[in-house]
Amino acid sequence: MRRALIIGNWKMHKTVAQAVGFARELSAGFTARADRDVAIAPPFTALHALSAVLKDTAIALCAQDVHWELEGAFTGEVSAPMLLEAGCRYVLIGHSERRRGSGESNEDVNRKAKAALRAGLAPVICVGETLDEREAKQTFSVIRRQLKEGLNNILADDIGRAIVAYEPVWAIGTGKTATPGQAEEVHDFIRQFLERMNGTEIAAGTCILYGGSVNPDNAGSLMAQKDIDGLLVGGASLDAGSFRKIIDY
């Protein structure tokens, strides 16, 4: 059985002091559950401090991006070994805000995913269509291409450690969540794609997250879907109380 995974993506929110306060609040009275993993993705600056606060808790750390090189003249970038040392277990790759805002291509996503896997991090590879693409009935072709190019040449042994996040761009930060049925339709498509690519066993074991306006009220109905294995939560993860309700869906 797949374990659920809920990740709070803070984006560019919270100073170190605010992040530490949140982590203390969230971890107080938080007990690990056998059926689910929880992680938060703070800005890079807060990773180190949070790793100390969360050390003895079941809450893991996720970075929001990674560079594919190990080191070098790449101003502003952070490598996978650096993230591992800072205490990360996961790293988001190809979030739509980076695809759109920083011109990140499927090829970049592929290089980043390989670098993460090489370093021992679990890449969370984000895919999703825009509203125009959905309206033009291109959802499946867009997702297929993002997966095909993003996962290109990743060995079957490694692919089992990768996580896919379906985040329809039109649902991110808009309050317009995909209905559980709309999300499940794409999750099912993603699992079938993974099955054709890597076989039934790996596809059945891959964790596929949904993201886009998840909140405490819709988390349960999304998680009830057969192929929705977890949630990538933006806005609603910024408040410890609301994130706690989502974790406890």
Ligand code: PGA
């Ligand atoms: P949202 O963001 O929950 O605020 O829509 C989700 C995400 O971008 O990961």
